[in-house]
Amino acid sequence: MPGDQGVPPDEEPLIGDGVTPGITRVADTVRRPVRPFTATIQAYLAHLHQAGFSDAPKPLGIDEQGREVVSFVAGDVPREPLPSEATGEDVLAALAGLIRRLHDAAQNWTPPRDAVWATLPGTQDIPLVDTGAELVGHRDYCPGNIVFRDGLPAALIDFDLARPTSRLYDIANALYWWAPLLHPKDRPPALAGADIPHRTAVFADAYGMSDQQRRDLIPLARRMVHRFHLTSRAAAGADPVFRRFWEQGVKDRMPRAEAWLAQEGPAIAARLIAG
Template identity: 60%
Template structure:
């Protein structure tokens, strides 16, 4: 690769820039970079090629990943990104990633990314589960399916990028993260226009069907979603207090959207649970 090849800015939050050089992506190294690269290598070894390939470091000490071509939707989401076909494809993509991740043993010195200032734990095998429910198996998964981390081609999700928040979790807890963004599990006033009238309960069912969730997994979706939503405002506030980028997002509306989502989900929970049965 020619070191003089121009670098194009793919993303920037005002502090960190993600650059493209040819068919590669260059990013600053963070404490969790080595762990994420090991996880990505495992996914590829298991045949999951719908994620960046880890390529080590460049001459400037930056992380190097393969560039994943395609379309990454940005808010307000276009209609082609929120079709039921797209939702089905996303659920199947998440299932493939989970199947590939299952059984991976992280290195003993693994470091995981999280929100700045985070102190509360991510959902574990029993968090949010109804009393008496058997614990879920733990696996490492993506945990951040915001639209900017899903690559589309021809109107369908084909790959996942930005594994910075990947960490040990459970299949249902990770699926709930995807559903938060793509059902979506937020108040209609905070959705992109293309999803303003969407039947979130029906979209949750479509996702669960496409993923191939068992009856036991379906029974955990709503409790885990409620667990996540109740804790989200405090987690986002802690991130805002620790990081200026998150402070900007908090002030620009997250401070209102997060508690509104929790209230909306609490009201809709019975209908979502019924649709999942």
């Protein structure tokens, strides 16, 4: 029997930022709608577990209602604005270590020839900035996709935007959310006055970024943030959920982030290269 919201009583709705409707928890599993990229992502998750990276949902196939099934990952998922407990340097270092282990496990996976990857609504004609793929990365390290245990990032969920990318693009994506690469006005209160060059260097050291990656980070991050601006505007024109994000602040945050990074990028690059 469906419960009050049409959800069976043994199912608990899981609501992130509302991008993907119909995600529910059933005991220690999560059910998600099947999308064109679901089989590709399940194959990727299977590879990660086989390669020894277990800090991601396990792919468990399709249920009797035709929904994707993955394991529920226990822990706490922060929501924006990041609470102050999630803004320490230990958090950045743990996240960098987690992403490094993901990358090392992903390194040897060749996607199937018929692989399908996601694009946000209305954005298929906006060129990617992460060409020159080295591996399949997660590519969406927003707070709602990181599971904390004992106060530190412990696992990654929501691999919907995973696709072939570079290690550096994935790093830039994580830094955008967690350094963060945002104008002080748009940061969580605990980070409004933060030393972003220093925080970026903490992440770089914990990941083990190479000299080349340190030199290339800021130019790539600037292209990425510019593309976020274009894709969030285009998605807002194509989909009501993204329109709500845009109207509620993304339309101001993205140009401010671009301008801030143009100004502060050299200081971040200098700190990364100084070691």
